[in-house]
Amino acid sequence: KNEVEQSPQNLTAQEGEFITINCSYSVGISALHWLQQHPGGGIVSLFMLSSGKKKHGRLIATINIQEKHSSLHITASHPRDSAVYICAVAPREKLTFGTGTRLTIIP
Amino acid sequence: EPEVTQTPSHQVTQMGQEVILRCVPISNHLYFYWYRQILGQKVEFLVSFYNNEISEKSEIFDDQFSVERPDGSNFTLKIRSTKLEDSAMYFCASIGIYNTGELFFGEGSRLTVL
Numbered sequence: 001k002n003e004v005e006q007s008p009q010n011l012t013a014q015e016g017e018f019i020t021i022n023c024s025y026s027v028g029i030s031a032l033h034w035l036q037q038h039p040g041g042g043i044v045s046l047f048m049l050s051s052g053k054k055k056h057g058r059l060i061a062t063i064n065i066q067e068k069h070s071s072l073h074i075t076a077s078h079p080r081d082s083a084v085y086i087c088a089v090a091p092r093e094k095l096t097f098g099t100g101t102r103l104t105i106i107p
Numbered sequence: 108e109p110e111v112t113q114t115p116s117h118q119v120t121q122m123g124q125e126v127i128l129r130c131v132p133i134s135n136h137l138y139f140y141w142y143r144q145i146l147g148q149k150v151e152f153l154v155s156f157y158n159n160e161i162s163e164k165s166e167i168f169d170d171q172f173s174v175e176r177p178d179g180s181n182f183t184l185k186i187r188s189t190k191l192e193d194s195a196m197y198f199c200a201s202i203g204i205y206n207t208g209e210l211f212f213g214e215g216s217r218l219t220v221l
Binding site: 033035040041042043044045048086088094095096097098099100 | 140144149150151152155163165198209214217
């Protein structure tokens with residue numbers, strides 16, 4: 001069983017839609033990261049969470065430590081949000097990554 | 108905005124050759140990492156480096172791999188004798204001096220072993 005599970009694996013939505021990507025993990029963690037991987041392969045850190053909720057622009061990330069679950073939300077989605085979104089958890093220094101959610105926003 | 112830079116962006120090599128991938132972390136960062144991503148697969152941790160020594164490594168990081176910080180700015184990953192299965196995108200990342208945990212990734216180096 002994977003330590004980090006993401007859903008859905010692929011998501012296609014119309015521009016403007018509210019997007020939710022889910023991440024469940026099975027190990028104890030000190031932090032959870034949401035990352036964005038662009039089509040060219042580069043990775044950008046979006047959030048690091050250890051509890052509660054964080055917001056940055058149109059992106060919102062939440063985590064429920066008891067349920068070992070996190071969600072990434074995108075409000076008013078835009079075609080430039082099209083990317084792979086990766087959840088990664090940090091039991092210690094090494095990160096364990098999910099397989100990613102490929103998001104495509106259609107104009 | 109400060110960034111992590113990696114070179115080369117793409118390297119093609121013959122099996123059995125040595126490869127060195129270079130990373131210049133953000134200048135005041137102290138914690139450094141190498142990750143790899145085989146095409147179509149998830150990102151995997153290779154090694155973490157702090158205070159000029161390896162702090163943790165994965166089972167992937169065998170004797171064929173080594174890391175060093177030769178001059179206080181560059182952070183290198185060396186693969187001594189490349190295998191076909193080493194073909195992947197290799198990412199360098201670093202964390203800042205206060206270890207807030209936010210990771211800064213480089214753009215990656217794509218290694219193709221023929």
